[in-house]
Amino acid sequence: MPTTPLSIAFVGLGAMGAPMAENLIKRQFRVTGFDMRESAREALVAAGGHAADSAKAAASGADALVLMVVNAAQARAVLFEAGALAALSDGAVVMLMATCPPGEVEAIAAEVVRSGRHFVDSPVSGGVVGAKAATLSIMVGAPQESFDKARPVLDAMGDKVFHVGERPGQGATVKTVNQLLCGVHIAVAAEALSLAEKAGIDGRVLFEIMGGSAASSWMLRDRGPRMHEPDPTVASAVDIFVKDLGIVLDAGRAAKTALPLAAAAHQMFLAASGLGHGARDDSQVVRAYRALNAKPANDP
Amino acid sequence: MPTTPLSIAFVGLGAMGAPMAENLIKRQFRVTGFDMRESAREALVAAGGHAADSAKAAASGADALVLMVVNAAQARAVLFEAGALAALSDGAVVMLMATCPPGEVEAIAAEVVRSGRHFVDSPVSGGVVGAKAATLSIMVGAPQESFDKARPVLDAMGDKVFHVGERPGQGATVKTVNQLLCGVHIAVAAEALSLAEKAGIDGRVLFEIMGGSAASSWMLRDRGPRMHEPDPTVASAVDIFVKDLGIVLDAGRAAKTALPLAAAAHQMFLAASGLGHGARDDSQVVRAYRALNAKPANDP
Structure with a gap:
């Protein structure tokens, strides 16, 4: 399927992010990860992924970017300051899965869409247990077309994917x-x-x-x-x-x-x-x- | 068993009280009920119980008195003003099952115990559904001896009877x-x-x-x-x-x-x-x- 993103950049390999990225690897996605901590990058490689030494390098030419960072400020830094957004392939899908304020998500979404990429507001619940077992609940606010593109990636990380609205920020809400x-x-x-x-x-x-x-x-x-x-x-x-x-x-x-x-x-x-x-x-x-x-x- | 109360006065035959009294009748207790509403008294008789035309008459010589009235003020009125307490047999058990403030329950308990009767603070949860099915949760605050006397009666109305403390008021809490x-x-x-x-x-x-x-x-x-x-x-x-x-x-x-x-x-x-x-x-x-x-x- 040409619409399925095959090459995924994953930024934020913490307690939640690391097992989520590993579940993508298990589903045969090509995952290139970045985290500030070298040990986290090494663990991803050991699990069958690839490591990059910057968020921009991870995103370079990727079909999708998953952000499992700490907050909205980090998401902005990765996308706009570190240059990850501009490095993505045209029409790529950005999935913001961290818990962020709905208003911030809306603002980030607008900037991503202006660059010609899709934005999928997709925070999770279910904790580390759900992240490991790929049983997360994922609450998606995104236009139907963007949601359809992200769906195979989301399905690899959660088993309860809810499309709660067409507007980014509604998932965050x-x-x-x-x-x-x-x-x-x-x-x-x-x-x-x-x-x-x-x-x-x-x-x-x-x-x-x-x-x-x-x-x-x-x-x-x-x-x-x-x-x-x-x-x-x-x-x-x-x-x-x-x-x-x-x-x-x-x-x-x-x-x-x-x-x-x-x-x-x-x-x-x-x-x-x-x-x-x-x-x-x-x-x-x-x-x-x-x-x-x-x-x-x-x-x- | 001589400690099992056989003759029970039941005051307050409302949405909860009526099915609770009927469950006592089904378990072969002799139940004499009182409620201000004649229709409620008639329904009890139709279910195999007996009706009295005052709380005092219902309590006369009974081994136990169940109070499923609206509030603590009604419990006081029945016990102390209408004379139900004095009419009970010596050593009878008073079970206050209505939802009342813990402090009020403590005060009522002291007066009941002074009269030589047992007091069992025993409010319920589970609603009308639980009252009908005899599946109420019953939270009991009472000395062990009093609780033991009340137990067969409580077991006829609920299937989760918890002895939460030895002091009246603790059930209410x-x-x-x-x-x-x-x-x-x-x-x-x-x-x-x-x-x-x-x-x-x-x-x-x-x-x-x-x-x-x-x-x-x-x-x-x-x-x-x-x-x-x-x-x-x-x-x-x-x-x-x-x-x-x-x-x-x-x-x-x-x-x-x-x-x-x-x-x-x-x-x-x-x-x-x-x-x-x-x-x-x-x-x-x-x-x-x-x-x-x-x-x-x-x-x-």
């Missing part, structure tokens, strides 16, 4: 909404635990009951048990939700949309980070609640 | 925490929908994606689809959460516990009620978000 729900669900589980602990209820029993009732959420079942551990292994850090709920609230500001629960949850993640727990597992937002609602020291 | 989570989960689903709709995302697609991701909650999957209906059949009303999140916040005040997410969610249910939607299905809290975040009329 759905991802933003996803983070809004996830962030509030983690914080409210901690809030519930905090009230129960104050009344002398065993938190483990509480979450056992709540996890099997109408009060359940995916996050309560996943993060709840880790709220009882003093310092659990980090699946995703408090500071990720400081950032992501920040993106949620920026999107709300841009759209002039009031988001009272997201705003309140953000305060609790900010407080947890300010208390020195930003690098801990995000379940540790419970520490902000415990700081607020601890029994006084002289309480029996 | 767990129920309160349950309502905290449920209320916030409904409100945040509406908040998420509100942000997505502003960006032109189809809400049905949004909830399909979120319902299968880490962003999911039981309430999002249950109430989400009803947020797209203009006036869905009422499973539980907005005003129930106005009341129940009020109880949550009262419990927080009593325990001096900050509950920022519950407080924000309560505001949205209050606003929905204030906009005239208090009797609608609780999914219609989304109307408060739409009132806040609707596109202006002159927006294209």
